[in-house]
Amino acid sequence: MSEYGQESLWRDTASADAEQARDLAARLERRGKAKDEIEARDTYLGLLDIAPGERILDVGCGSGVVTREIARRVGNRGLAVGVDPSPALLAVAREVAKESGVGDCVEYHEGNALRLPFPDRSFDAVVCVTVLSHVPRGEAAIPELVRVLRPGGRLGVYDLDTDMTAFTHFDRALTRRIVTAASDATAVNGWLVRQLPLLFQRAGIVDVRARGFFPLETDLKSFYGGMAVRLSHNPGTPPGSAFWATRLRSSPKRSGKGCASSATSKVRASGSSIGLPTGSTDGCLHSPPSSFA
Numbered sequence: 001m002s003e004y005g006q007e008s009l010w011r012d013t014a015s016a017d018a019e020q021a022r023d024l025a026a027r028l029e030r031r032g033k034a035k036d037e038i039e040a041r042d043t044y045l046g047l048l049d050i051a052p053g054e055r056i057l058d059v060g061c062g063s064g065v066v067t068r069e070i071a072r073r074v075g076n077r078g079l080a081v082g083v084d085p086s087p088a089l090l091a092v093a094r095e096v097a098k099e100s101g102v103g104d105c106v107e108y109h110e111g112n113a114l115r116l117p118f119p120d121r122s123f124d125a126v127v128c129v130t131v132l133s134h135v136p137r138g139e140a141a142i143p144e145l146v147r148v149l150r151p152g153g154r155l156g157v158y159d160l161d162t163d164m165t166a167f168t169h170f171d172r173a174l175t176r177r178i179v180t181a182a183s184d185a186t187a188v189n190g191w192l193v194r195q196l197p198l199l200f201q202r203a204g205i206v207d208v209r210a211r212g213f214f215p216l217e218t219d220l221k222s223f224y225g226g227m228a229v230r231l232s233h234n235p236g237t238p239p240g241s242a243f244w245a246t247r248l249r250s251s252p253k254r255s256g257k258g259c260a261s262s263a264t265s266k267v268r269a270s271g272s273s274i275g276l277p278t279g280s281t282d283g284c285l286h287s288p289p290s291s292f293a
């Protein structure tokens with residue numbers, strides 16, 4: 001097992017049972033509803049120019065937050081396909097898609113980003129959102145994502161740069177140590193996004209573009225806030241981490257945390273070659289109250 005990512009909730013989901021999948025799905029759905037996440041999603045999906053009638057693949061779809069938004073964009077003449085290694089998460093995703101009224105333009109399949117269960121050139125665009133940083137040898141998935149794109153198709157990868165998480169806290173030195181420890185623990189490769197433009201070029205992608213996003217969270221119960229608090233109690237975190245988290249909790253305004261974010265870049269199809277968007281960067285910020293004014 002890699003030295004990194006030992007506390008990742010997302011790297012070994014294939015064996016998750018129904019109860020675990022409900023918990024994971026609830027986390028993803030909560031993140032998916034956050035205002036900054038909605039804005040980021042609108043932006044990176046917009047960069048992909050998804051049009052009605054297209055076939056789009058969402059790799060590592062989880063509970064289907066992104067797949068459902070894609071389904072709205074492709075409409076009844078198109079198809080949004082989600083793939084994930086977790087049968088239990090896929091069961092939740094099917095249920096939520098049905099409840100959301102997009103069940104007719106969505107399909108979910110079990111599969112792995114490193115060996116996609118689809119023929120070559122089967123999609124107009126492929127997206128992969130906060131997945132590859134949790135996958136051992138995640139960089140090897142890039143050529144696989146390209147394989148299933150039609151000529152001129154577009155690829156978008158949106159992921160986290162886990163070292164770029166920021167919190168507002170009185171103890172700077174400890175905060176820095178906690179961020180580093182959490183980065184190493186929660187992602188198999190929290191620096192993958194930094195390599196994406198190069199990986200895209202190596203995979204033969206043309207017109208590679210990158211964009212950064214920095215969503216803010218202001219509630220400790222939010223996705224990244226909850227993760228920080230959880231990790232601060234783990235063995236292996238720097239001494240004083242539990243107290244550090246207490247101070248975050250006891251000062252709600254200050255702990256208004258912003259978190260997260262990803263960057264995406266976009267690439268456009270060009271001629272008969274494959275055009276791709278690229279994703280990148282993520283961070284979590286606990287902004288001072290003034291920054292929320």
Ligand SMILES: C[S@@+](CC[C@H](N)C(=O)[O-])C[C@H]1O[C@@H](n2cnc3c(N)ncnc32)[C@H](O)[C@@H]1O
Nearest residue numbers: 010013028060061062065112113129130131135
């Ligand atoms: C943080 S979740 C993101 C889910 C979804 N993309 C979203 O943004 O809501 C990471 C997802 O990657 C999936 N995953 C883990 N390993 C994978 C692999 N090797 N191939 C494809 N997906 C994988 C997990 O099951 C989980 O659903």
